[in-house]
Amino acid sequence: MEKIKQQLEEQQIGKVKLNEPLKKHTTIKIGGPADLFIEPDSIENLKKTLQIVKDHGLSVRIIGRGSNLLIPDEGIRGAVVKLGPGLDHLEEDGNTIQVGAGYPMIKLAMIMSRKGLGGLEFAGGIPGSVGGAVYMNAGAHGSDISEILVKAHILFEDGTMEWLTKDEMKFSYRTSVLQNERKGYCLEAVFELNPGSKEEIVAEIQKFKDYRRETQPWSHPCAGSIFRNPLPEYAGKLVEEVGLKGHKIGDAQISELHANFIVNTADASYEDVMALIQHVKDTIWKEKQIKIETEVEIVSN
Template sequence: MDFLEELHANQVGKIKEYEPLANHTTIKVGGPADIFVEPDSIDLLLKTMEIVQKHHMPWRVIGRGSNLLVSDEGIEGVVIKLGKGLDHLEVNGTEVRVGAGYSFIVLANAMARRGLSGLEFAGGIPGSVGGAVYMNAGAHGSDVSKILRKAHILFPDGTVEWLSNEEMEYSYRTSVLQKKRPGIVLEAVFELREGDRELITVEMKKHKHYRRETQPVKPCCGSVFRNPLPHHAGKLIQDANLKGFQIGGAQISELHGNFIINTGNAKAEDVIKLIDHIKKTIFESTGIHLHTEVEIVQREID
């Protein structure tokens, strides 16, 4: 039985061939995945990975695609999307157990309605819980490391383990999953605290208003560069008079220098060229090396 036949035989979930990843990234660019799978549950994700390993298929996991730039050539092998099958939610007092496919913004709003505090910073962060936990997403002086109790992780060898906050080894926009122990976030347990529903809602509205006033609404991939602290990437780009600069259909946002928007017909190549231009310009003018926060995925060509 070949790889596709085995996936279908096990009814793991949604399976497509040559699925355009522009349909699954927030910047709306990206070529096809050879095979695209959206498992219907954690158990079926585990089965999918078992089949992937059995057939020695190259693989990659995505969430809501908010921090992802896929090349125009697409991704070889299998792309596994953590979506509707992994969007469960349980709330017990101040403890929240949530699937990796759950929207981070939707979770923040749901907890605000319950009068649970700790996720106010997430009210404007696009993407999934899994992606947020993986990269220690944050804003407004807080981040995932402040609220995560533990994360349920699937490792490439098929083992599944709960990692504590300490074992996640969080730092600025990074975790142990990016460095020493690559793995897939299945679900997370957050420890929130009881708060005043009205005050939480006001705080979230303030953050939402700030983002609406300072960040683009057109398709984009979120913050492009990590802040080279104590500097801020957006300010460096603004000071270099790069806001509004455009290559093909990709443009540096007029609102915020650290965002690249798709004006309607951008290719991934346009975005990558624009990123390279920004890096070169900032280094020549300041001596500062900018490093991307967005993950750039390019097909390996023999």
């Protein structure tokens, strides 16, 4: 790994570290070391990174801000590439913006609102980045990414890159084509926003932010919503109805504030969270005959 690290550093592609603890890069603060951790500072340097890593036969895992991610305590073998600073560019052309995968959604929503551009109000409380939001069609309050996306620049698992239109992204509830048919990662996105009253848009975002602050446990390390809503039912409501709100395994606990969140109360392990997830699934199936699936991305080696 030292040889690969040296080669990447010689190419000046960005930050490169060995055995980086991934709990530093997930919002739930769980995750062991990455053999090789790389933070490219541009799309061009990302391309170089992937080629070098591929030449050495290493597996690659792409991550963003880590807000919807659960990583094992033993970490991830091979290379982990984080799309963060350096892939957080923002270009504006009237109502259309082109934004990098590493750009924080909350920051983007606030900046656009102050310019009187609407469409991102729902994202005012979403803690992830643009890349992750596009990947999973993130949404809230009756809206989602599919409402504003024009096209997305995608890195596919075979290393090729391509722009996909909104239709080609095949968005549905918390999913896109990138999770199924054409596995890949969003590098940047083009959004079409709507001009409106700056005061009204800012007020709407603030309302959603306040709602999240009051109803969701972001004061504790957590990964966001753990389960997809099995519509027309809601996962949090089901967890409450089967009496699991506040239930704890190890240092992982179903939030007392919102039952579709698992919080890390001290030093929770990956196994603690996985055991709690399985217990919730089993209990809801036993008592409600409803299957619920996870929304959080679970990594396994």
